Amino acid sequence: MKPPRFRYLRAGSVDGAVQALADNPDARILAGGQSLIAMMNLRLVRPACLIDINRVPDLGYIREEGDGVAIGALARHNEVKHSELVRARCPLLTEAYESIAHHTVRNRGTLGGNLCHADPSSETPAVMIAVGATLVLQSVGGTRAVGAEDFFLGTYETAARQDEMLVEIRLPGRGxxxxxxxxxxxxxxxxxxxxxxxxxxLENGRCAAARVVASGVGEHAARLVPAEQALVGGPVDETRLDAAAAAAAGAVDPHSDSHADAAYRRDAVAALTRRTVRRAAERCG
Amino acid sequence: MERESISVTVNGRTYERAVEPRRLLSDFLRDDLRLTGTHVGCEHGVCGSCTVMMDGVTARSCLTFAVMADGAEIETIEGLGSADAMHPVQQAFWEKHGLQCGFCTPGMLMTAVELLKRNPDPSVDDIRDAISGNLCRCTGYQTIVDSIRHAAKLMREDGA
Amino acid sequence: MSDRGHIPESRQREAPRADLKWIGRSMKRVEDPRLLVGKGIYTDDVNLPEMAHAAVLRSPHAHARIVSIDVSRAAALPGVLCVMTGADAAKVCDPLPTWASPPVLQPVIADDRVRHVGEAVAAVAAEDRYIAEDACELIEVEYEPLPPVVDPEEALTSTGDAVLHPERGDTNIALERTLSFGPVEEDFAAADLVIERRFRWPRSGGQPLETVGAVASFDEGAGRFTIQCNTSMYNYCGWMIASTLRVAPHKLNIVPTLAGGSFGSKMFVHKVPVLAAVLARAVGRPVKFMEDRIDNTTSCDNHASDRVYYAKLALKRDGTLLSLKTRIIDDYGAFLQFGVGQHGNALSQCVGPYRINSVEVDLAAVLTNKCQQGAYRGFGSEVANFVIERLVDAAADELGVDRIALRRQNFIRPDQFPYLIPTGNMYDSGNYQAVLDETLKLADLEHWRAQQTEARKAGRYIGIGVATCQERSVFSATEFWMWNLEQGVEWTSSPDGVSVKIDPTGKAFVTLHSPFWGNSPETVAAQVLAEQLTIDPADIEITYSDTDQGLNSTGPGGSRFTVMVTGAIVGAASQIREKMLRIAAHLMEADVRDLALEDGAVHVKGVPDMKMSIAELADKAHYYRLSMPDDLDLTSGLDATYVYDHPVTTLPDPDERHMGIFYPIMGHSCHIPVVEVDVETGQVHFLHYAAVHDCGTMVNPMTLEGHIRGGTVNGIGTALFEEFAYDEAGQLTTALWTDYLIPTIKEAPADIVVGHVETPSPFTEYGVKGGGEGGRMGGPPAIAAAIEDALKPLGVTIDSLPLPPSRLRALIRKAQGRAA
Structure with a gap:
């Protein structure tokens, strides 16, 4: 179980990295490598060229950006998980990290790399969509910002072009x-x-806005709009919880695999929708 | 075959080697440096047997290319302690029967050392969180938790 | 009872005693220091000069003819030393060893057809493993797919192209026969009630953290192979590997390395060492072949039991159990290494701890397009435990009586041992009531029943399971062949040997002739020898022989090694003790009968000053022959070898009215888990877990508890998560450890409360029984019972494992649908 050969380039800066991407159309970025290298060991992916960004200085930042948070592409999962700034401004992400991977993997793996990997059962894409995060992509042609909802296109497929590198994740202030x-x-x-x-x-005891985002039950993380619609406009009571859960289950078209069949995934979506909506409503105080 | 020159400090000693970019850190340590105490169990990042310390925090050496360790400080089980001068974590695993076949043990020990560095008095839940990425097929884990708690005690006593 | 055979006299020399100094002590392990500092040498740590590395191209098809193989591109890759196909391999080696009779021929590399996904199609030796894997990708193979056989019950009727081994006839049934013991039909006729259930036991596997590997070299001058390997049984039947390699047995030396876990899976590895050896000979250099995880999951020697049961339990209205009938379809995969030994094993305790008068087992062992079966903690008996325990639970429910009470009513009583069960196997001793009582105490049953009641009011589902299970130990070889229709390897010996030497300074050297595979052989040997010679374990050094030096030794497996090495040490130590006493008697001019060995010295009883230390006596024995008695049978030195035979075994009855005594050292356990089931998600959480085991006299309670807890978590894996799942096309969908779900610490209970009862064996030295497998043999039926108890308000029954959230939720959904 050994990886295939590849060319190795080490970037010293973001500009260097995106230039290398432009110069090597068969290249992709190597950040923490915790998913990529496992898949390369299995020879399930075989990039001809890897551009290692681990030495790019000052790319692992987690800092205030207005009333939100900006996270550099090299911020490791554990740094985000334990960031007080993230906990204060995006506690949903902090809570999600209780379920994400294991300590040693989080030491090396990066939030940015995880998002770009776009595994359909990954947790972070759902969080990004739920909070309305923005992903900043850079190429030699410049930068552009893509909303999380538009970023995930399919299994291992994102809106980032081959010549673009995700350089920053912007979490909005607590909306x-x-x-x-x-x-x-x-x-x-x-x-x-x-x-x-x-x-x-909640406004006056009624749900004013809601985002219910699922992962693991489709080709990519996505909002379950019917569930959101079932909630908005009324109190979060048992009737609406049931309606939202049913709507959520009806909004997904999950697959079956060795981990669970489609019927289970649908049941799980219903149960988790009910539980998260209830807890979210309680947290509205 | 293209090779990259790297310089890696392992257990305090610096090694200069030329490696293929695809060479895994686990193979670099085991085959190139003959430090075979780091074990390889799954090579796809699930079992944690290959865990080493890289620049002060644990890393899975099967999910790291050796070139990524260029300039890094690596610590492996061989640097932890010797049979006649064990690290308290090794001593504690011995006393509390924290191992049977010994194959997961080096990875488990490195993970425990990292935990105790950031948390000298971990609770059972802290320990369970910390080693949840390291599989052990022999012990059922309970004596590993006992061992890490005992190690914490030994280290606190040492420090006191 | 004569239909059940006879019980031989005990040959026990050392009775259990209360005043033992080392046996019974939770001594720190002798094995550990080198393992803790990263200096243990496992197979993959072996590095020889000029060593090449092998990789294997594996079949992507479940069942196909190999039309053509083109290795030219692979062979031309720089760094490649040799590419070997099945045809090449067949020129230099014979099929792999097998106990199946008639044999199921298994080539080390597939010849004209592949029979499961992952079967070797070609092997490469190269300068390193990376290049070897590159080369595998360059081998071009043309396959002609054949129909895959995946479902074991469909395999019963396979014909034509779906037959895996046409040379054995137009069928995939490897063996089908019925064995009946006692008056089964009469007992069923007398029954008031017959419980009938279908059970499904899933294919799992030991999956130790270390895979199987070998480093082989061939000495052309001597015409001799040396293979370093993490296998067991190398001193029992290592010569079988020589036969496969077409050399005389003395032209092969198998050298054991440490094994990083086995759980049975490394009992007798054959494919890996043979492959490394033929490649080493072909390239003229040492070759290492270390399975990677996919090599191992798809093509190891040891997927475990994969069975369908149609079971019937006959009983009286008053709760008396009468008779058991089972129809078993066992999915063996593509080959049969150990024959149907797993069913020999299961006959040893198929009636559980209960007085059941008669038994019938109807077995169909079928061949399918899957990896072959081997051994995994229980070797088939864990399945029989699950079946009998589930049936007893069902019987209690049907009768409306308490599940615990029905067990108590039918337990074999302490005064009935030694007890012959209908199959002829003996249960040497036991006290099942005491084990149950102790477990109930540790489980705090009253507390959890109250919790259960409260929880149900709140819409939560807590359940308590009780399983009372046998834990046979110390197999004799009969188990491997008793089912065979034709004669094969009908061995009756399964001994273990040791060599013990006291050097002239008084230090003790023990050579074990079986390997370390994660158990504690060195610790056990040191404790028993220290006990025997009244010396300090720190003065004992333990090493392992290879086959060149080895004595007949079966090795660990079947929970036998602690019992067997204890017997062997007692045998060797008694020879050494006798010699020391003779020398001491001569030198101190005393009568041997007046001497005693205490605290490392031979004393003249009642004369405190008259003593000689073991070191002094050893010095005399080595260097002062003329000071010793001038007896012809006395020679210089202080050493002994001893091969300890199975303590008590008898042959099957020629008419098969019984199968003899073949697995008699009978431990027992009771497991009581308390679980909570989340009915919305199907997730199971452990709230408490108590397990009490009776493994006779304990040599080292600490290491025994390690086995119990580790085995229990293996059992949790089997019950809840682990499955080698094949889809309809015969693709293994759980080949990766992301999909084959070994429990992490988060799936294991935080505290498995372990207790002990010690009912010594009257047949083994010191009364020791084996305890290596019991956790996995008791856990699954107890967990199934607990889940069923939790879901009792919904009427869910559990008859199939594993139960990951999705499967359990499906059962709940169905039950809720019925209710609605």
Whole structure:
């Protein structure tokens, strides 16, 4: 179980990295490598060229950006997980990290790399969509910002072009009042069978806005709009919880694999929707 | 075959080698440096047997290319302690029967050392969180938790 | 009872005693220091000069003819030393060893057809493993797919192209026969009630952290192979590997390395050492072949039991169990290394701890397009435990009586041992009531019953399971062949030997003739020898022989090694003790009968000053022959070898009315898990877990508890998560460890409360029984019972494992659908 050959380039700066991407159309970025190298060991992916960005200085930042947070492409999972700034401004992400991988993997793996890998059962894409994060992509032609909702296009497929590198993740300031994350996996820390990330705002006891985002039950993380519609406009009571759960289950078209069948994933989406919406509403205080 | 020159400090000694970019850090340590105490169990990042310390935090050496360790400080089980002068974590695993076949043990020990560095008095839950990425097929884990708690005690006593 | 055979006299020399100094002590392990500092040498740590590395191209098809193989591009790759196909291999070696009779021929590399995904199609030796794997990708193979056989019950009727081994006839049934013991039909006729269930036991595997590997070299001058390997049984039947390699047995030396776990899976590895050896000979250099994880999951020697049961338990209305009938379809995969030994094993304790008067087992061992079966903690008996325990639970439910009470009613009583069960196997001793009582105490049953009641009111589902299981130990070889229809390897010996030497300074050297595979052979040997010679374990050094030096030794497996090495040490130590006493008697001019060995010295009883230390006596024995008695049988030195035979075994009855005594050292356990089931998600959480085991006299309680807890978590894996799952096309969908779900610490209970009862064996030295497998043999039925108990309000029954959240949720969904 050894990786195939590849050319190795080490970038000293973001500009250097995107130039290398432009110069090597068969290249991709190597950040923490925790998913990529495993897949290369299995020879499931075989990039001809890797551009190692681990030496790019000052790319692992987590800093205030207005009332939100800006996270550099090299911020390691554990740094994000334990960031007080993230906890204060995007607690949904902090909560999600309780279910993401294991300590040693989080030491090396990066949030940016995880998002670009776009595994359909990954947790972080759901969080990004739920909070309305923006992903900043850079190429030799310049930078552009893509909303998380538009970033994930399919299994291992994102809106980033081959010549673009994700350089920053922007989390907005706390928009919603309530939030909750829940996941089911067979073993703790495994990729998810189903994930629901929910954000919610209440006004006068009624749901003013809601995002219910699923992962693990489709080709990529996505909002479950019918569930959101079932919530908005009324109190978060048992009737609406049931309606939202049913709508969520109806909004997904999950697959079956060795971890769970489609019927289970649908049940899980319903259960997790009910649980996250309830908890998010409670957190609205 | 293209090779990259790297310089890696392992257990305090610096090694200069030329390696293929695809060479895994686990193979570099085991085959090139003959430091075979780091074990390889799955090579796809699930089992944690190959865990080493890289620049002060644990890393899976099967999910790291040796070229990525250029300039890094690596610590492996061989640097932890010797049979006649064990590290308290090794001593504690011995006393509390924290191992049977010994194959997961080096990775488990490096993970425990990292935990105790950041948290000298971990709770059972802290320990369970910390080693949840290291599989052990022999012990059922309970005596590993006992061992790490005992190691924490030994280290606190040492420090006191 | 004569239909069940006879019980031989015990040959026990050392009775259990209360005043033992080393046996019974939780001594730190002798094995550990080198393992803790990274200096243990496992197979993959062996590095020889000029060593090449092998990789294997594996079949992507479950079942196909190999039409053509083109290795030219692979062979031309720089760094490649040799590419070997099945045809090449067949020129230099014979099929692999097998106990199946008639044999199922297994080539080391597939010849004209592949029979499972992952079977070797070609092998490459190269300068390093990276290049070897590159070369594998360059081998071009044309396949002609054949129909895959995946479902074991469909395999019963396969014909034509779906037959895996046409040379054995137009069928995939490798062996089908019925064995009946006692008056089964009469007992069923007398029954008031028959419980009938279908059970499905999933294909799992030991999956130790270390895979199987070998480093082989061939000395052309001597015409001799040397293979360093993490196998067991090398001193029992290592010569079989020589036969496969077409050399005389003395032209092969198998050298054991440490094994990084086995759980049975490394009992007798054959493919890997043979492959390394033929490649080494072909390239003229040492070759290492270390399975990677996919090599191992797809093509190891040891996927475990994969069975369908149609089971019937006959009983009286008053709860008396009468008779058991099972129809078993066992999916053996593509080959049969150990024959149907797993079913020999299962006959040893198929009635559980209960007085059941008669048994019938109807077995169909089928061949399918999957990896072959081998051994995994239980070797087939863990399945029989699951079946009998599930049946007893079902019987109690049907009768409306308490599950615990029905067990108590039918337990074999302490005064009935030694007890012959209908199959002829003996249970040497036991006290099942005491084990149950102790477990109930540790489980705090009243507390959890109250919790259960409260939880149900709140819509939560807590369940308590009780399983009372046998834990046979110390197999004799009969288990491998008793089912065979034709004569094959009908061995009756399964001994273990040791060599013990006291050097002239008084230090003790023990050579074990079986390997370390994650157990504690050195610790056990040191404790028993220290006990025997009244010396300090720190003065004992333990090493392992290779086959050149080895004595007949079966090795670990079947929970036998602690019992067997204890017997062997007792035998060797008694020879050494006798010699020391003779020398001491001569030198101190005393009568041997007046001497005693205490605290490392031979004393004249009652004369405190009259003593000689073991070191002094050893010095005399080595260097002062003329000071010793001038007896012809006395020679210089202080050493002994001893091969300890199976403590008590008898042959099957020629008419098969019984199968003799073949697995008699009978431990027992009771497991009581408390679980909570989340009915919305199907997730199971452990709230408490108590397990009490009776493994006779304990040599080292600490290491025994390690086995119990580790085995229990293996059992949790089997019950809840682990499965080698093949899809309809015969693709293994769980070949990676992301998909084959070994429990992490988060899936294991935080505290498995372990207790002990010690009912010594009257047949083994000191009364020791084996305890290496019991956790996995008791866990699954207990966990199934606990889940069923939790879901009792919904009416869910558990008859199939594993139960990951999706499967359990499916059962709940169905039950809720019925209710609605």
């Amino acid at each position: 919603a009042d309530g939030w909750a994350f829940a996941e089911i996996s067979n073993r703790h820390g495994d990729f998810a069978i189903a994930v629901i990330a929910t954000t919610l705002s």
